[in-house]
Amino acid sequence: MASWDWQVFCKETTSGEQVASCFGKGGDITYLNWLFSAWGWTLSVAVLALVVALAVGSLMGILRTTPDKRLVFIGNAWTELFRNIPLLVQVFLWYHVLPALFKPLQAFPSFVLVVFALGFFTSARISEQVKAGIQALPRGQRYAGLAMGLTLPQTYRYVLLPMAFRIVIPPLTSESMNIIKNSSVAFAVSIAELTMFAMQAGEETSRNVEMYLAVTGLYFISAFTINRLALVIEDRVRVPGMIGSK
Amino acid sequence: MKKSFVALAILSLLSMGAAQADTLAKIKAAKSATMGVRESSGALSFTLGDGKYAGFHVEVCQKVLADVQKKLGLPSLEVKYQAVTSQNRIPLVQNGTVDIECGSTTNNAARQKDVSFAVTTYVEEVRIAVKANSGITSINQLNGKNVATTTGTTSVQHLRKHERAAGVDFKEVFGKDHADSFLLLDTGRADAFVMDGQILAGNIAKAKNPADFRIVGEVLSVEPIAIMIRKDDAAFKTAVDDSIKAMMKSGDLAKLYDKWFVQPIPPANTRVGLPASDATKAAWATPNDKPLEDYAKK
Numbered sequence: 001m002a003s004w005d006w007q008v009f010c011k012e013t014t015s016g017e018q019v020a021s022c023f024g025k026g027g028d029i030t031y032l033n034w035l036f037s038a039w040g041w042t043l044s045v046a047v048l049a050l051v052v053a054l055a056v057g058s059l060m061g062i063l064r065t066t067p068d069k070r071l072v073f074i075g076n077a078w079t080e081l082f083r084n085i086p087l088l089v090q091v092f093l094w095y096h097v098l099p100a101l102f103k104p105l106q107a108f109p110s111f112v113l114v115v116f117a118l119g120f121f122t123s124a125r126i127s128e129q130v131k132a133g134i135q136a137l138p139r140g141q142r143y144a145g146l147a148m149g150l151t152l153p154q155t156y157r158y159v160l161l162p163m164a165f166r167i168v169i170p171p172l173t174s175e176s177m178n179i180i181k182n183s184s185v186a187f188a189v190s191i192a193e194l195t196m197f198a199m200q201a202g203e204e205t206s207r208n209v210e211m212y213l214a215v216t217g218l219y220f221i222s223a224f225t226i227n228r229l230a231l232v233i234e235d236r237v238r239v240p241g242m243i244g245s246k
Numbered sequence: 247m248k249k250s251f252v253a254l255a256i257l258s259l260l261s262m263g264a265a266q267a268d269t270l271a272k273i274k275a276a277k278s279a280t281m282g283v284r285e286s287s288g289a290l291s292f293t294l295g296d297g298k299y300a301g302f303h304v305e306v307c308q309k310v311l312a313d314v315q316k317k318l319g320l321p322s323l324e325v326k327y328q329a330v331t332s333q334n335r336i337p338l339v340q341n342g343t344v345d346i347e348c349g350s351t352t353n354n355a356a357r358q359k360d361v362s363f364a365v366t367t368y369v370e371e372v373r374i375a376v377k378a379n380s381g382i383t384s385i386n387q388l389n390g391k392n393v394a395t396t397t398g399t400t401s402v403q404h405l406r407k408h409e410r411a412a413g414v415d416f417k418e419v420f421g422k423d424h425a426d427s428f429l430l431l432d433t434g435r436a437d438a439f440v441m442d443g444q445i446l447a448g449n450i451a452k453a454k455n456p457a458d459f460r461i462v463g464e465v466l467s468v469e470p471i472a473i474m475i476r477k478d479d480a481a482f483k484t485a486v487d488d489s490i491k492a493m494m495k496s497g498d499l500a501k502l503y504d505k506w507f508v509q510p511i512p513p514a515n516t517r518v519g520l521p522a523s524d525a526t527k528a529a530w531a532t533p534n535d536k537p538l539e540d541y542a543k544k
Binding site for chain 2: 013014015027096099100106110187188190192196199200202203204205206208
């Protein structure tokens with residue numbers, strides 16, 4: 001078995017020389033600099049896509065539980081559309097096909113396009129979970145809210161959603177972790193994220209194993225941090241005596 | 247107890263890599279050899295679909311293996327094809343999955359620590375492809391432009407060196423494979439595509455409108471491309487080298503080159519249109535397995 005060579009991360013990317021501090025100065029960048037920059041891209045794509053996914057997914061999930069048939073149809077159509085096309089295909093559609101049809105989209109950087117692709121894909125899954133959360137509540141709660149004279153939006157805002165969101169925190173945590181891992185598809189549209197870094201730096205340095213191990217570690221740390229954060233949130237918002245609490 | 251068993255299992259797994267040092271004996275015993283091939287390495291090595299592979303290096307290797315079969319006195323030799331990628335080609339040669347890799351591997355000093363190379367059969371020149379109407383004719387005009395290259399190749403390193411020397415500042419865009427990088431150029435997301443000359447020529451030949459593209463500018467780097475074999479297997483290296491040297495001497499190699507790089511080739515019957523460069527001819531005239539670093543010095 002080949003011996004480890006972790007010093008490879010201290011190499012300058014152009015000249016291949018070792019840099020004493022492992023971080024390049026001025027215009028120089030080492031593989032370690034590049035690794036952190038790639039991690040930044042991965043997190044940016046994942047976090048922004050998560051924001052899009054939570055916003056759109058919640059909206060669509062709520063629409064699917066309303067009494068209005070047209071709104072239910074919109075929510076269902078959205079969910080089925082984005083849930084039934086493979087993620088990689090969606091990314092290519094956003095990147096290659098849509099800009100060819102709608103010229104203004106060409107001005108958007110690939111970063112924005114991949115955030116929407118990943119965000120909409122995940123929104124379909126979140127919509128399904130939000131819907132399940134709302135439907136898990138006894139039907140009487142909705143009627144009670146309406147009987148008290150609250151409008152439908154008010155019933156959602158003050159009665160249904162506060163409980164439904166507490167119930168779906170665990171599956172939402174899984175989705176948030178998935179989005180970190182799914183962000184690796186951004187590599188396919190030329191985002192300089194971790195997976196691309198592993199392939200490119202591995203080839204440049206001939207130290208594939210070290211590069212992949214480092215990238216694996218960073219993916220794990222990112223996903224695990226989200227997991228712990230979600231646990232803290234779940235703990236903080238817990239209401240004693242309610243469904244979902246201990 | 248359990249721990250030591252796991253450790254043993256891992257150790258035995260790791261030592262598999264070093265298990266087969268004598269490729270000739272292995273081929274003789276198995277009556278088969280495994281050739282490592284690429285899905286799309288230009289005219290050097292590519293797939294025709296349906297598990298069939300073709301290309302300049304693939305045909306060279308078929309002739310080499312035929313010579314090996316003669317040398318071993320085998321009545322028949324089954325040649326198996328195994329598709330490899332930039333990432334897995336070296337591990338697969340090391341662990342014995344692939345006996346002879348016939349793709350587009352650059353012979354460099356870093357790789358020579360892990361594997362061995364046959365004599366150089368092709369010398370690649372890294373060039374720039376641009377749209378014909380872009381007006382770009384030199385690397386210095388790439389200032390502020392998007393430059394595409396393919397993930398998992400070393401071409402961009404040469405460009406970075408030039409970037410620094412010439413004070414040119416450009417943005418790197420990585421395509422996931424050669425076809426994707428070319429699409430970046432085609433759709434205008436990149437202004438130039440930096441890659442091995444034969445890959446550029448091959449992609450342009452396959453484009454909807456080949457006249458829209460042009461290969462321009464100075465040669466960024468010269469890279470010896472060679473057939474890859476396991477390290478520390480002198481007998482097999484001699485057999486492969488002798489076979490290739492004989493082809494160089496007889497002119498068969500030049501004929502093969504002409505067949506793949508000048509004449510129309512499958513699957514679409516297009517021409518790469520890239521006659522042998524002086525550097526390639528020099529490598530045929532004086533067979534050697536010098537790494538990339540020796541070329542760079544000049």
